[in-house]
Amino acid sequence: MTAALINVPRKARRGDIIEIKTLMSHVMEPGYRRTAAGDLLPRDIITSFACRYNGEEIFRADFFPAIAANPFLSFFTAAKESGKFEFEWVGDNGFSETVSSSITVE
Amino acid sequence: MGMRHSPTTTRRKFLGLAGSAAVGGAVPIVTMRSVDATPAMLNAAIRNLVGEAPVRTGKVKLDIPPLVENGNTVPMTVSVESPMTADDHVKSIYVFNEKNPQPNVGNYYIGPRAGRAQISTRIRLADSQKVVAIAQLSDGSFWSATADVVVTLAACTDEVI
Numbered sequence: 001m002t003a004a005l006i007n008v009p010r011k012a013r014r015g016d017i018i019e020i021k022t023l024m025s026h027v028m029e030p031g032y033r034r035t036a037a038g039d040l041l042p043r044d045i046i047t048s049f050a051c052r053y054n055g056e057e058i059f060r061a062d063f064f065p066a067i068a069a070n071p072f073l074s075f076f077t078a079a080k081e082s083g084k085f086e087f088e089w090v091g092d093n094g095f096s097e098t099v100s101s102s103i104t105v106e
Numbered sequence: 107m108g109m110r111h112s113p114t115t116t117r118r119k120f121l122g123l124a125g126s127a128a129v130g131g132a133v134p135i136v137t138m139r140s141v142d143a144t145p146a147m148l149n150a151a152i153r154n155l156v157g158e159a160p161v162r163t164g165k166v167k168l169d170i171p172p173l174v175e176n177g178n179t180v181p182m183t184v185s186v187e188s189p190m191t192a193d194d195h196v197k198s199i200y201v202f203n204e205k206n207p208q209p210n211v212g213n214y215y216i217g218p219r220a221g222r223a224q225i226s227t228r229i230r231l232a233d234s235q236k237v238v239a240i241a242q243l244s245d246g247s248f249w250s251a252t253a254d255v256v257v258t259l260a261a262c263t264d265e266v267i
Binding site: 017030058060061062065067068069071072073074075077 | 203
């Protein structure tokens with residue numbers, strides 16, 4: 001079950017600089033909180049994010065516990081050609097999600 | 107994680123609460139567990155990244171609210187002045203904090219194809235503190251911007267009820 005929100009323009013002119021917005025549903029438990037009983041809640045975070053544009057990596061990020069729950073991230077890229085963006089989040093406890101989005105460049 | 111308070115931490119907390127009282131009219135009770143991150147850890151994390159290279163102030167813009175009610179989700183944008191060409195671009199942006207349990211916030215690897223060196227995200231702040239953004243350019247130089255944020259409700263270390 002993937003709960004991701006991706007915002008990529010459907011169309012762009014060649015050379016346009018476009019903004020890509022991403023949000024992945026995730027608790028991002030930082031690993032420093034305790035229950036009322038005093039037990040430490042183990043860390044459970046997304047540790048990395050990558051974006052590929054027609055197979056080429058154009059953006060990558062490392063996340064730490066200081067990233068808020070349901071990590072939101074926006075960044076930019078130059079629209080070069082029509083094709084596909086692939087987004088990948090990887091994290092603790094085997095978390096791995098991939099989402100894609102297409103763009104038409106004229 | 108003991109209850110270690112340095113005099114400066116206490117003073118900063120007091121100032122943070124005083125600031126929130128002035129704005130909000132009421133002092134919230136901050137039941138934050140004291141954490142061990144220190145300005146020294148921030149400096150060590152930055153040295154670990156840049157080595158002996160100088161970090162200059164400038165080129166980097168760090169947009170973050172100076173006063174936030176809720177440290178659990180603080181919007182932040184980092185942008186860097188750069189032509190973003192093959193010869194002259196931003197390679198990466200690193201964000202650090204002063205007083206969360208650990209000094210790293212996020213690392214962002216961009217490159218000339220980005221067209222614009224800018225990222226936005228939402229972060230957690232466990233206390234009123236300094237946030238530092240550092241950019242590494244394609245010539246290897248490091249540039250930085252710093253912002254002070256007053257937090258009235260801390261994140262990360264609160265008890266789960």
